[in-house]
Amino acid sequence: MAAPDYFKQQFLPLMYGALVFPDKASRRGFAQYRKTIDAAMQHDAKFDALLLLHEALLTQQIPCPGNDDACGYVRAIVQRTADDPAVQLLTKASQLAKQNKPHQAINTLLQISRDGLSAGHVIDIYHANYASELLLAADILTPEQVRDIEGRIVAGYRAGMRGNAWIARLYQDIGDFLLYQNQSYAGWQAWDIGRSLFDGEAKDMMRKADEAEALLLKMAPWKFGLRN
DSSP states (O other): OOOOOHIIIIIHHHHHHHHHSOOTTTOOOHHHHHHHHHHHHHTTOHHHHHHHHHHHHHHSOOOTTTOHHHHHHHHHHHHHHTTOHHHHHHHHHHHHHHTTOHHHHHHHHTTSOOTTOSOTHHHHHHHHHHHHHHHHHOSOOOHHHHHHHHHHHHHHHHHHHHHOTTOHHHHHHHHHHHHHTTOHHHHHHHHHHHHHHOOHHHHGGGHHHHHHHHHHHHHOGGGGTOOO
8 A cells, every 4th residue: 555645635735825825924033922922921821822932942943042032031931831730741741752752742742731722733743743753763563553643743743734834843844754754755845845935043943954955965966966
């Protein structure tokens, strides 16, 4: 059975929308994110504020050290939201993922309530990332288990795209997932779309794609129509 064409069937329509019908309201710089985060904090919506901060950090690279104002703001929001139960679950999930326990990380995310969240799609992105780690970490999986995990990954990234197609890291992560599926051309297309959409600090999120391309150019120049 041929592998599903996740790129054309699931991701390209959403990416195409960002390319052809750019939603300028969703394409925010860090200063605009700060205003939205501050508004959430004023309404004591701590978890939503932290999710918006995470979205901002998935959208553009914040140089720390180097940008003391932005770095100080990030630290302040993290500290001010640390007592929120949902924030604590999100933090626990991240820690479990770093300990190479993606299954437990996913189960922790599933305990978080989505009620009243404006940036709940950030949770979906993390769910997809942890599911990708689960797919790579597992030694033996049945075909049914593989399809289930792949379905979680696709659903999570699609939810992220629907929530905000201007999250730069999404294009990197989707490209990575497709490459791991041995769909290298599709993965490269996802990277290229991301690189065409973003510039400045947001483009820094696509640096891994640039590095992979440079390595391939060095190792296999004929793939680019060049000779050694």
